[in-house]
Amino acid sequence: xxxxxxxxxxxxxxxxxxxxxxxxxxxxxxxxxxxxxxxxxxxxxxxxxxxxxxxxxxxxxxxxxxxxxxxxxxxxxxxxxxxxxxxxxxxxxxxxxxxxxxxxxxxxxxxxxxxxxxxxxxxxxxxxxxxxxxxxxxxxxxxxxxxxxxxxxxxxxxxxxxxxxxxxxxxxxxxxxxxxxxxxxxxxxxxxxxxxxxxxxxxxxxxxxxxxxxxxxxxxxxxxxxxxxxxxxxxxxxxxxxxxxxxxxxxxxxxxxxxxxxxxxxxxxxxxxxxxxxxxxxxxxxxxxxxxxxxxxxxxxxxxxxxxxxxxxxxxxxxxxxxxxxxxxxxxxxxxxxxxxxxxxxxxxxxxxxxxxxxxxxxxxxxxxxxxxxxxxxxxxxxxxxxxxxxxxxxxxxxxxxxxxxxxxxxxxxxxxxxxxxxxxxxxxxxxxxxxxxxxxxxxxxxxxxxxxxxxxxxxxxxxxxxxxxxxxxxxxxxxxxxxxxxxxxxxxxxxxxxxxxxxxxxxxxxxxxxxxxxxxxxxxxxxxxxxxxxxxxxxxxxxxxxxxxxxxxxxxxxxxxxxxxxxxxxxxxxxxxxxxxxxxxxxxxxxxxxxxxxxxxxxxxxxxxxxxx
Amino acid sequence: xxxxxxxxxxxxxxxxxxxxxxxxxxxxxxxxxxxxxxxxxxxxxxxxxxxxxxxxxxxxxxxxxxxxxxxxxxxxxxxxxxxxxxxxxxxxxxxxxxxxxxxxxxxxxxxxxxxxxxxxxxxxxxxxxxx
Numbered sequence: 001x002x003x004x005x006x007x008x009x010x011x012x013x014x015x016x017x018x019x020x021x022x023x024x025x026x027x028x029x030x031x032x033x034x035x036x037x038x039x040x041x042x043x044x045x046x047x048x049x050x051x052x053x054x055x056x057x058x059x060x061x062x063x064x065x066x067x068x069x070x071x072x073x074x075x076x077x078x079x080x081x082x083x084x085x086x087x088x089x090x091x092x093x094x095x096x097x098x099x100x101x102x103x104x105x106x107x108x109x110x111x112x113x114x115x116x117x118x119x120x121x122x123x124x125x126x127x128x129x130x131x132x133x134x135x136x137x138x139x140x141x142x143x144x145x146x147x148x149x150x151x152x153x154x155x156x157x158x159x160x161x162x163x164x165x166x167x168x169x170x171x172x173x174x175x176x177x178x179x180x181x182x183x184x185x186x187x188x189x190x191x192x193x194x195x196x197x198x199x200x201x202x203x204x205x206x207x208x209x210x211x212x213x214x215x216x217x218x219x220x221x222x223x224x225x226x227x228x229x230x231x232x233x234x235x236x237x238x239x240x241x242x243x244x245x246x247x248x249x250x251x252x253x254x255x256x257x258x259x260x261x262x263x264x265x266x267x268x269x270x271x272x273x274x275x276x277x278x279x280x281x282x283x284x285x286x287x288x289x290x291x292x293x294x295x296x297x298x299x300x301x302x303x304x305x306x307x308x309x310x311x312x313x314x315x316x317x318x319x320x321x322x323x324x325x326x327x328x329x330x331x332x333x334x335x336x337x338x339x340x341x342x343x344x345x346x347x348x349x350x351x352x353x354x355x356x357x358x359x360x361x362x363x364x365x366x367x368x369x370x371x372x373x374x375x376x377x378x379x380x381x382x383x384x385x386x387x388x389x390x391x392x393x394x395x396x397x398x399x400x401x402x403x404x405x406x407x408x409x410x411x412x413x414x415x416x417x418x419x420x421x422x423x424x425x426x427x428x429x430x431x432x433x434x435x436x437x438x439x440x441x442x443x444x445x446x447x448x449x450x451x452x453x454x455x456x457x458x459x460x461x462x463x464x465x466x467x468x469x470x471x472x473x474x475x476x477x478x479x480x481x482x483x484x485x486x487x488x489x490x491x492x493x494x495x496x497x498x499x500x501x502x503x504x505x506x507x508x509x510x511x512x513x514x515x516x517x518x519x520x521x522x523x524x525x526x527x528x529x530x531x532x533x534x535x536x537x538x539x540x541x542x543x544x545x546x547x548x549x550x551x552x553x554x555x556x557x558x559x560x561x562x563x564x565x566x567x568x569x570x571x572x573x574x575x576x577x578x579x580x581x582x583x584x585x586x587x588x589x590x591x592x593x594x595x596x597x598x599x600x601x602x603x604x605x606x607x608x609x610x611x612x613x614x
Numbered sequence: 615x616x617x618x619x620x621x622x623x624x625x626x627x628x629x630x631x632x633x634x635x636x637x638x639x640x641x642x643x644x645x646x647x648x649x650x651x652x653x654x655x656x657x658x659x660x661x662x663x664x665x666x667x668x669x670x671x672x673x674x675x676x677x678x679x680x681x682x683x684x685x686x687x688x689x690x691x692x693x694x695x696x697x698x699x700x701x702x703x704x705x706x707x708x709x710x711x712x713x714x715x716x717x718x719x720x721x722x723x724x725x726x727x728x729x730x731x732x733x734x735x736x737x738x739x740x741x742x743x744x745x
Binding site for chain 2: 418422566567570571573574575576591592594598599600601602603604606
C-alpha cells in the first residue's frame with residue numbers, strides 16, 4: 001500500500017506538486033514558489049561521473065560511489081538511466097537530481113531499487129520543483145540501484161540533461177517551510193485551506209530530532225483537519241500535534257492510516273494555533289512531507305457512505321450500464337468491478353497503472369495507462385492497447401456522439417478520436433496555463449471540459465473558455481443533467497458543487513474520508529442514470545457515496561449504445577426508413593460529421609459494431 | 615418416368631439444393647458479376663442501384679466485403695458495399711438467365727473513402743454487369 005501511494009503521488013505530481021500550494025491559484029505558481037525555496041544539497045562531491053549508454057537496465061547500470069556527482073541525459077524518448085552504488089548497513093543515503101532547477105527540460109523521477117534488482121525501496125517525482133530526491137537509511141549492505149527517467153517516461157531529448165548527487169543530505173530547509181521552525185515562536189505561517197511542504201531532517205543533522213512548527217489562525221467553531229502525508233518515502237513515519245496559542249497540547253496523532261498522520265479538532269476559541277510535525281521515532285531518517293490544513297465543516301452531501309474498501313489506490317471511476325462501478329486500481333494494475341451490493345471482483349488485468357475509465361460507443365471500457373496507451377476492455381474483461389499515438393494519456397471521456405476525448409500530459413493537449421479510435425485532431429492546452437489539461441468530462445452540450453489545475457475550461461467550437469475558477473486543485477469532475485458540476489478537490493479533502501456558470505452552490509458539498517479524486521454518477525440495473533454520486537479516495541483505498549438526498553439531479557447520461565443493428569443502419573441508408581432523426585445524427589457523428597447520414601457513416605458504424613461484437 | 619420416380623427425383627433435387635452453399639443458385643453458370651471501375655485506390659464503401667431482369671439473390675464478391683441490399687421493386691435493387699474496394703468484382707448476382715447480362719443497368723450512387731469521407735465527385739466510376 002505504501003508503494004501504491006508513491007505511484008499515486010507520482011501521478012499527482014502530475015498534479016504537480018499539486019497539492020503543495022493550492023491557494024497560489026495554479027500549479028505553475030506553486031512550482032515557482034517551490035523553486036525559490038532554498039535547495040538541499042548533498043555532501044560535497046568527490047568526482048563527477050558521466051553516464052555511459054547503454055545503461056537502460058540494472059545489468060548495464062553505471063557505477064558511482066557514495067559522495068559522487070554524476071551527469072546524464074534522458075534521451076531518446078522513454079530513456080531510463082540506471083546507476084549503482086555500494087552501501088553499507090546503517091548508512092544514510094540520499095540521491096538528489098538537479099535538472100529543472102538548472103534549466104533542463106527534464107521532469108525527473110527517481111526510483112531506488114534494492115540489491116535484488118527488483119524490489120523498489122523508494123520513489124520520488126517532485127521533491128524540489130520538478131526535481132527529485134530520495135533519502136533512505138540502508139538496512140543491509142549491498143549494491144543498490146538508482147533509476148532516473150522522465151515523469152511518466154514521457155520525455156526524452158538532448159535537452160533533458162540532469163546532474164545527480166549520491167551522498168548524504170544536509171538539511172537546510174526545503175519546500176515551503178522556513179527553518180528554523182523548531183518552536184512555536186519560529187513557526188512557518190500557513191492558512192486554513194492551504195498545504196505546506198517540508199522535510200524532517202536526519203538525526204545526523206539534528207541530534208535531538210527535527211520538529212517543524214506551522215502556525216495558523218482559526219475562528220471558533222470550525223472543525224480543522226490536519227493531515228501529514230509523507231508517503232513519498234518508505235521510511236517516513238510522521239506524527240502531528242496541535243497546540244493552542246499558549247503552548248497547550250490539544251491533540252496528537254500518529255499513524256491515522258498506514259504511516260500517515262491526521263487529526264481533526266473543533267476550534268474552541270478564535271486565535272493562533274500551532275501544528276508540529278515530527279518523526280515518530282524522533283531519530284530516524286529524513287523524509288519530505290506535505291501538511292494539509294483544512295476546514296472540514298460538513299456539506300449537504302454528508303454524511304458519506306463507504307461502498308468499497310481495501311482497494312489499491314483507486315483512481316478512475318466509471319459506472320456500467322447495469323449499475324456496477326468500475327474502478328481503476330492504480331497500483332493494483334487492474335480494473336475492479338463493484339456490484340451495487342458491494343461485491344468486488346477483478347474485471348480486467350494487464351493494464352499497467354490504470355488511471356481513468358470511460359465506456360465507449362461499443363460498450364467497451366476505455367482505460368488510460370501510465371504506459372502511454374489507452375486500452376480497450378471487452379465486456380468479457382479482455383484488454384488490448386487501443387489508442388497508442390498519445391504520449392502520456394491521463395484522462396479519457398466519451399462524447400454523446402461516441403467520439404473519444406483524451407488529455408495528453410505529454411504534450412499538454414486535448415485530443416479527439418473517432419468512436420473507433422482514429423485520431424482526428426488535437427487542441428493545445430498549454431495556452432490555458434495551469435498544469436493541464438488533466439481530468440476531463442463531457443458537458444451537457446457534448447463539449448469537453450478539462451481541469452488545468454484550479455480551473456475548469458470548456459472547449460466550444462474549437463475555442464477554450466473558462467467555466468470554473470477555484471482556490472484548490474480540481475480533479476475528475478462530473479456533470480448532472482442540469483449542468484451542475486460536482487468537483488473533487490483532494491487537497492481540500494472535499495467535493496464541491498458548482499452550477500453550470502461556475503458559481504459555487506455548495507463548498508464543501510461533501511467531505512471525503514481523505515482526499516476524493518474522481519466522481520461518477522450511478523445507474524440502475526437498466527442503465528438509467530440516478531441522482532447518486534460516487535467517488536474514489538485513492539490514498540485510503542476506498543470508494544464512497546455522498547448522501548443521495550443532497551444530489552440534485554441524475555447524472556448526465558453520456559454515451560448510450562444505439563439500439564439498432566448493422567442491418568437497420570444499412571436499411572436506413574438505402575431508403576427503408578426506420579431510423580429516427582436522433583439516430584441519423586448519431587450515425588453522422590460516428591462517421592464524417594458532414595451533416596447527413598451517408599455511406600461513409602455506415603462504414604464507420606460497422607466498425608463500431610464490430611468492436612462491440614454485436 | 616413414373617409419377618413416383620418423378621417425385622423422388624424432385625425430392626432429391628430439393629435436398630441437393632437445400633444443402634448447397636448457394637441455395638438460390640445451382641451453379642456458377644447462373645451467376646453474373648457486378649464489376650466496379652474506380653479512379654481511386656482507397657475506396658472504402660459505396661452505394662449503388664441495379665435495374666434489369668430478374669435477380670434471384672446477390673452476395674458480396676469476396677469475404678472482405680460486406681453487402682447490404684434492399685429490393686425497391688421487381689426490377690430494381692439498391693445496395694451498399696463496405697470494405698476495401700478496388701477495380702474488379704464487388705457483387706455476385708444470382709440470376710435465372712445469364713444471357714440477359716446486357717439488360718442490366720448499374721449506377722454508383724455514393725462513394726466514401728477509407729477515412730469515411732464521401733467523394734465529392736463520382737467522375738470515373740462505373741459499374742458493369744458481366745458474365
